[in-house]
């Protein structure tokens with residue numbers, strides 16, 4: 001643990017307020033991905049710069065998409081297991 005990787009926020013402004021056309025729902029995991037870590041943890045508001053209103057929606061949608069993702073992961077995993085067995 002030599003260096004703590006630091007985020008360099010170029011601008012601290014809510015992306016969803018800035019771009020009204022940016023979809024904020026679980027059907028767009030590619031956007032939600034920017035707000036979660038590799039391990040699926042939600043990144044703190046003060047880091048992403050998302051406003052309280054949108055962060056609340058974001059959290060809800062991430063949780064929804066997480067459930068979907070879990071289903072996908074399970075599916076992928078079981079097919080991998082199957083392949084290995086064959």
Ligand SMILES: [Zn+2]
Nearest residue numbers: 014017051054
């Ligand atoms: Zn906002």
